[in-house]
Amino acid sequence: MGLLNAWDFQIPIGGIRFFGFNLFLVNQPAAVRRLMVEQVEQFPKHPFTLWVLQPLIGRAIFSVNGTEWERQRRLVDQAFQVAQLQRVFPQMEAATHDLIARLDPLADGRTVGIDAEMTxxxxxxxxxxxxxxxxxxxxxxxxxxxxxxxxxxAGQAVMLRLLRLPQSLLNRYLATHARRIRVWIRQAIEARLSGSAPGQAASSQDLLQALLEARDPLTGSSFSLEELVDQVCFLFLAGHETSASALAMAVYLLSQVPEAQGRLRQEVTAALAGQNGPLGFEALRQLPYGAALFNETLRLYPPVSFFMREAQLTTNLLDQRCPVGSLLTISPWVIQRHEQHWSDPNSFRPERFLADQASTEERRMAREAFLPFGLGPRKCPGAAFALQEALLVLAELVRRYEILPDPGHSPELVARLTLRSVNGVRVKLRRL
Ligand code: HEM
Structure with missing residues (x-):
C-alpha cells in the first residue's frame, strides 16, 4: 500500500509501465463493472493469483478460470446451500463461547492483542x-x-515477481510454509473418509460432508480427494483470514468510537429482550446497526484490498489503452475511500449503510462503489456466513465488556493476502 499516492484516490484510472509489465489501477465504477460483471471472460483472474496461492491451495476455486472454475463453483455453491447459515450457527456459537472463556480472565482493563484472538x-x-x-x-x-x-x-513474492524474479524460485520460497498446513488438512479429510475422525457422528451436517456429497448437475462428477484438499485449504484460508482481519478492525473501531459501541450495545440489549442466555439465530437478525457498522468496517478496512485481473485482449478502458496481458488492479481499499465516490471518505460513519439514515447518494455508492466481497459471478459465496459470524462475535463482546483504546497504539496496515497490521491490533477490555 506504500506504493499508493494521494492522487490514486482521486483519479478514475491510472496506468504505468513497470519492468515490462503494464499495470493499471481501475477505480471508476462503470469500468470496474465491465471487468468483474459484464465481460468476465475477457478479464479473468491474473496468473499471479494462481501461482502465489498454488503452493497452499493448489487449483482451488479462487484462482482458476474458465470451465475449470465454472464446475468448481457449481459444486461449492451446492455445498453452501446444504451447509446453510442456520445449520452452521451452533458451530459459531460454540467457538464464540470459547472466545469469551479465553477473554474473561483478561477483561480487567489490561491490554489485549485482539487480532490474535479474532484469528x-x-x-x-x-x-x-x-x-x-x-x-x-x-x-x-x-x-x-x-x-x-x-x-x-506471498506479499513479498508478488513484488519480487514484478521485479522479474523467476517464478520457480519464488514458488519454492512459498512452498515451505504451505506444506504443513496441507498435510494437516489432508490427514483430517483422510480420517473422515476412513471413518476414524474424532466426532464422526456429528459430521453428517458439516461443510466437508456437503463438499463430499456435492454432484455437478451438468456432468455428475464430484470432487476428487486432491481437489477436496485444495478446496478445504482454500476455505480454511478464506474463512478465517478475512473474517479475522475484519473483526479485529471492527473491535479497534469500537474502542475508538464509544458512541458507536454504546449504540450497538443498546441494540443488542433490545434484541435480547431481557434474556440472559446466548444471542440466538433470530435475535441476530435484529441488529441493523450492527450490520451497518460491520459494512462500514469493511469499507474502511477491506480484508481483500486488491483484486488482480488480466486483459485477454487489447482494449480501451476510459481514456487508457490497455495492451493484451495488462495487469488490471481493482482495489476496494482505494475505491471505498475514493474522493469522487464517497463524502468524507476516511471517516467512520456506519449510518451510511442504514436504510433510514443514508442519503440517496450514499445508497447509490453502497451499490456502485462498495465491493468488499467482490462483484459479479466470482463474488464471495461466504458473505452471509461472514456477516453472521461477525455479528455474533461483536454482539457477545459488547454485551459483556467495555472496549477501550490502548493509548498510543494505532495499527500499521499492510496488504498481504489479506489486510493485516504489522504491530498487531490492541484494545483494553473491562467487564461491564
Ligand atoms: C469478511 C469476510 C470475507 C471477505 C471480505 C471475503 C472476500 C472475498 C472476495 C473479495 C472474494 C473475490 C475476490 C475476487 O473476485 O478476486 C472472495 C471469494 C471467495 N470467498 Fe470470501 N470473503 C470473506 C469470507 C469468506 C468466508 C467465511 C468463506 C467461506 C466460508 C468465503 C469463501 C469464498 C470463496 C469460496 C470464494 C471464491 C469464489 C469464486 O472464485 O468463485 N469467504 N471472498
Whole structure:
C-alpha cells in the first residue's frame, strides 16, 4: 500500500509501465463493472493469483478460470446451500463461547492483542464448520504460525515477481510454509473418509460432508480427494483470514468510537429482550446497526484490498489503452475511500449503510462503489456466513465488556493476502 499516492484516490484510472509489465489501477465504477460483471471472460483472474496461492491451495476455486472454475463453483455453491447459515450457527456459537472463556480472565482493563484472538475464533469457527471439531491450542499455534509466514512471503513474492524474479524460485520460497498446513488438512479429510475422525457422528451436517456429497448437475462428477484438499485449504484460508482481519478492525473501531459501541450495545440489549442466555439465530437478525457498522468496517478496512485481473485482449478502458496481458488492479481499499465516490471518505460513519439514515447518494455508492466481497459471478459465496459470524462475535463482546483504546497504539496496515497490521491490533477490555 506504500506504493499508493494521494492522487490514486482521486483519479478514475491510472496506468504505468513497470519492468515490462503494464499495470493499471481501475477505480471508476462503470469500468470496474465491465471487468468483474459484464465481460468476465475477457478479464479473468491474473496468473499471479494462481501461482502465489498454488503452493497452499493448489487449483482451488479462487484462482482458476474458465470451465475449470465454472464446475468448481457449481459444486461449492451446492455445498453452501446444504451447509446453510442456520445449520452452521451452533458451530459459531460454540467457538464464540470459547472466545469469551479465553477473554474473561483478561477483561480487567489490561491490554489485549485482539487480532490474535479474532484469528483464533475465526479459525475455530471455520474448522468446526468444515470438520465438526474444535481447533485445539497447540495445533492452532503451529497452523497460525505457518499461515502468517505464508502471508508475509506471498506479499513479498508478488513484488519480487514484478521485479522479474523467476517464478520457480519464488514458488519454492512459498512452498515451505504451505506444506504443513496441507498435510494437516489432508490427514483430517483422510480420517473422515476412513471413518476414524474424532466426532464422526456429528459430521453428517458439516461443510466437508456437503463438499463430499456435492454432484455437478451438468456432468455428475464430484470432487476428487486432491481437489477436496485444495478446496478445504482454500476455505480454511478464506474463512478465517478475512473474517479475522475484519473483526479485529471492527473491535479497534469500537474502542475508538464509544458512541458507536454504546449504540450497538443498546441494540443488542433490545434484541435480547431481557434474556440472559446466548444471542440466538433470530435475535441476530435484529441488529441493523450492527450490520451497518460491520459494512462500514469493511469499507474502511477491506480484508481483500486488491483484486488482480488480466486483459485477454487489447482494449480501451476510459481514456487508457490497455495492451493484451495488462495487469488490471481493482482495489476496494482505494475505491471505498475514493474522493469522487464517497463524502468524507476516511471517516467512520456506519449510518451510511442504514436504510433510514443514508442519503440517496450514499445508497447509490453502497451499490456502485462498495465491493468488499467482490462483484459479479466470482463474488464471495461466504458473505452471509461472514456477516453472521461477525455479528455474533461483536454482539457477545459488547454485551459483556467495555472496549477501550490502548493509548498510543494505532495499527500499521499492510496488504498481504489479506489486510493485516504489522504491530498487531490492541484494545483494553473491562467487564461491564
Ligand atoms: C469478511 C469476510 C470475507 C471477505 C471480505 C471475503 C472476500 C472475498 C472476495 C473479495 C472474494 C473475490 C475476490 C475476487 O473476485 O478476486 C472472495 C471469494 C471467495 N470467498 Fe470470501 N470473503 C470473506 C469470507 C469468506 C468466508 C467465511 C468463506 C467461506 C466460508 C468465503 C469463501 C469464498 C470463496 C469460496 C470464494 C471464491 C469464489 C469464486 O472464485 O468463485 N469467504 N471472498
Amino acid at each position: 483464533l475464533v475465526a479459525a475455530d469457527v471455520i474448522v468446526r464448520t468444515i470438520l465438526s471439531r474444535p481447533l485445539a491450542g497447540p495445533e492452532a499455534a503451529v497452523i497460525f504460525e505457518d499461515f502468517s509466514r505464508y502471508q508475509r512471503r
